[in-house]
Amino acid sequence: METKEKKFSSKDFHQTYARPSFVIPDKLIHKNVENAGEHNQFSTERKHPVFFVDLPSKNVSMTIGGLLPGQLTNRHRHTYETLLYVIEGSGFTEIEDQKVEWTAGDAVYIPAWTWHRHQNLSDTQSAKYIATENAPQLQNLGVALREEEGRDL
Numbered sequence: 643m644e645t646k647e648k649k650f651s652s653k654d655f656h657q658t659y660a661r662p663s664f665v666i667p668d669k670l671i672h673k674n675v676e677n678a679g680e681h682n683q684f685s686t687e688r689k690h691p692v693f694f695v696d697l698p699s700k701n702v703s704m705t706i707g708g709l710l711p712g713q714l715t716n717r718h719r720h721t722y723e724t725l726l727y728v729i730e731g732s733g734f735t736e737i738e739d740q741k742v743e744w745t746a747g748d749a750v751y752i753p754a755w756t757w758h759r760h761q762n763l764s765d766t767q768s769a770k771y772i773a774t775e776n777a778p779q780l781q782n783l784g785v786a787l788r789e790e791e792g793r794d795l
Contacts, residue, residue: 701779720775
């Protein structure tokens with residue numbers, strides 16, 4: 643079964659059809675994400691563990707993030723939106739000048755290009771969340787940016 647996507651350029655405008663078509667990718671599941679290995683470079687830079695969900699989405703990404711007891715992440719911003727779903731623990735996300743407190747079962751929206759950071763409020767329990775972002779979409783358009791506070795782009 644052919645699964646390669648066709649790349650279009652301006653000469654292919656006449657190939658815009660009235661009905662969508664689809665391509666079934668080779669990979670539709672990423673089993674046991676957290677046991678597949680932490681993305682070390684990303685986790686070291688962000689100062690908390692992050693596990694990437696490896697699926698062929700071109701528009702949205704998913705990661706599983708963790709915060710150790712009492713941990714506070716770096717303040718950062720990016721051009722993509724983020725939705726967090728808290729799986730376990732309690733803490734807060736600071737978005738610009740607003741503090742949004744969360745516990746397991748809550749969902750948090752982080753708008754594009756807002757300074758933000760996360761903190762686990764427990765001294766004994768880790769916090770864990772699922773993050774979904776439209777980063778791949780913006781990466782494919784060449785407009786995805788991420789900036790850590792205190793570092794130049």
